[in-house]
Amino acid sequence: MILPLLTAKDEFKDEQYEKIDLWSFTSASKLEEAVNIGGEIFFDHHNPHSGIDKLESLRYLGLSYMDSEQFYGKAKWQKKYSEIGRQAFLPINTMESIFREIQPAALITTNSPRAERAAQMVASEICTPGVIFTDLFSGVPYYKMASTYINFLNREAFKCINRLKLVDQKHSRPTFFGNPLFIRIFDALNFDNELCRSSLHRRKVLHIDSHSYLDCISRKSIFRSTEETVSEVNLLREAFEKLGLELVWRPHPAQATDELIERIERVDVSIDFSQIEDLDPRSYRFVVGRNSTALIELLLRGASLIQIDPHTHSDMPLVKMGVASGKLITSTKKIEMFEIEETSFDERVADALNLHPENLIKLQHFLRKGLFVEA
Numbered sequence: 112m113i114l115p116l117l118t119a120k121d122e123f124k125d126e127q128y129e130k131i132d133l134w135s136f137t138s139a140s141k142l143e144e145a146v147n148i149g150g151e152i153f154f155d156h157h158n159p160h161s162g163i164d165k166l167e168s169l170r171y172l173g174l175s176y177m178d179s180e181q182f183y184g185k186a187k188w189q190k191k192y193s194e195i196g197r198q199a200f201l202p203i204n205t206m207e208s209i210f211r212e213i214q215p216a217a218l219i220t221t222n223s224p225r226a227e228r229a230a231q232m233v234a235s236e237i238c239t240p241g242v243i244f245t246d247l248f249s250g251v252p253y254y255k256m257a258s259t260y261i262n263f264l265n266r267e268a269f270k271c272i273n274r275l276k277l278v279d280q281k282h283s284r285p286t287f288f289g290n291p292l293f294i295r296i297f298d299a300l301n302f303d304n305e306l307c308r309s310s311l312h313r314r315k316v317l318h319i320d321s322h323s324y325l326d327c328i329s330r331k332s333i334f335r336s337t338e339e340t341v342s343e344v345n346l347l348r349e350a351f352e353k354l355g356l357e358l359v360w361r362p363h364p365a366q367a368t369d370e371l372i373e374r375i376e377r378v379d380v381s382i383d384f385s386q387i388e389d390l391d392p393r394s395y396r397f398v399v400g401r402n403s404t405a406l407i408e409l410l411l412r413g414a415s416l417i418q419i420d421p422h423t424h425s426d427m428p429l430v431k432m433g434v435a436s437g438k439l440i441t442s443t444k445k446i447e448m449f450e451i452e453e454t455s456f457d458e459r460v461a462d463a464l465n466l467h468p469e470n471l472i473k474l475q476h477f478l479r480k481g482l483f484v485e486a
Contacts, residue, residue, distance in 0.1 A: 112131060133171060177204075182204070200225040221246060222243050227243075242260040256283065314396065315359050316398070317383065317392065337368075345378050350444055351397075392409040392413055398414040
């Protein structure tokens with residue numbers, strides 16, 4: 112049974128998955144009240160480029176606000192909300208209703224601080240075992256993770272996140288099974304090095320864009336406007352043109368609005384709408400991006416990566432780990448290249464990111480048995 116992000120619910124089209132949402136077990140009267148409250152904060156928090164239906168956004172915002180105010184008390188909630196906005200949402204009551212109804216045997220979540228955190232708190236209260244899959248190398252600064260197990264991409268990720276004091280080690284056990292997102296590309300690790308070398312003769316650069324990202328210096332999520340996105344794409348186009356290379360823009364699905372696409376076409380940049388799994392990164396001289404998980408998939412399939420502003424992306428330190436070919440600093444508009452040893456590059460990427468096929472077997476065993484039985 113899956114409670115997906117509103118932006119991801121259409122990804123679960125297979126009938127073997129039963130989908131629910133935060134308002135599946137909420138009374139009509141409470142939903143009506145939630146829509147009214149959501150309307151009061153809608154324009155502060157709704158991202159018009161997210162593709163989320165307005166009514167669903169109103170329900171989510173309203174329920175989260177109501178539950179959080181009841182959990183914290185009005186005065187404390189107002190203080191939290193004024194400091195960090197929607198990041199403080201904690202829909203405890205709604206999550207309790209869901210747990211009472213479906214009575215799950217176990218909980219699997221990410222380390223997102225809102226609905227997922229509420230689910231973890233409810234699971235802990237009623238002794239339901241759980242596992243948190245962390246997002247790469249960082250987390251939310253005011254949210255200390257606690258679960259039966261917390262899975263990390265690798266030990267470097269554990270050290271980074273633990274250094275930030277984001278783990279309740281007293282009540283949680285660490286595991287290191289990589290990121291299940293990458294399971295689908297384990298078979299792609301043995302790519303053709305000769306074909307990879309042929310990318311040196313390609314004259315195109317693929318830009319893997321995202322509609323938002325975490326700035327690890329300010330610890331704030333950056334949601335870019337259409338103007339900001341076009342400005343960055345134009346900057347990249349000009350930077351690579353100086354190297355005699357042509358930029359191809361690949362938008363995040365949440366970015367693919369008619370307005371933005373039209374604006375990008377006006378700056379004379381080609382657009383590729385392919386699914387990540389259908390892209391062949393070896394047909395490009397470089398792949399450029401910030402901290403999208405798609406970059407790791409493309410790295411494993413032979414991409415030569417240039418990371419944008421790596422100093423702001425400690426949640427994905429690709430340059431530091433030596434798996435990026437260079438970096439591009441937007442403030443100076445300069446590209447700095449590195450010498451990357453080509454031999455066994457796929458193995459070095461797999462080692463650096465703990466993405467080994469045997470982890471798939473360990474992960475499957477863990478989710479079947481380890482989640483429920485103490486070692």
